[in-house]
Amino acid sequence: MPYHNWTKQEINLLSSAVKKHGLKWAIIQKNYFPEFNVISVKNKYYAYAHEIMVRRQERAASGQSASQDEQLVQKSQNQVKNESNTLSEEDLLQQIRTILTQQLQ
Template sequence: MTYHKWTKEEERRLSDGVKYYGINWEAIQRYCFPQFNATSLKNKYYAVVHHILVKRQAKAEGSQEVKSSSDTASKSESVATSASTNLWATTSEEDVLTRIRMIIEGQM
């Protein structure tokens, strides 16, 4: 399949599919997105979640202290690495999904 630019509506449908079917990517593909394969849906979901986590962590760290512009660039890089490392440090995909749901629902 060629590159597809996702719309906000498609991202919402993907999130709803995960809420309903869990991490059963084949079911989400079959009932929500027959035009995509299950792996691309999984990858997109985790990419969106990663983006949300990085933005939240950057916002939280940015509100703590403002440093010089050179320090800010290196801080952004470390925020992206830190958010990614912390999220995927869990032991299973089910643990990751639970943490993602809590973050999206504002419980973390």
């Protein structure tokens, strides 16, 4: 499949699917994105999570506050933290940091 520009709706759907199913990429791909392969879905999610992490670090360095969208993300992630079957944002970001560190070595 050629390169695909993901829409905001697709990214929101992907984020919701991860909140519901955790990092079970085969289930997410099959049920939500059958037109993509599993690797594309996984890579898009990690790229999106990395973008969020970078923006937060930039905001923290500049002293800016979170945007409305980020506040909504935080609110939904707080709900996820209350559910025992999914990863918290911090756990996900830690996994991403670990993966990126391993890839850089």
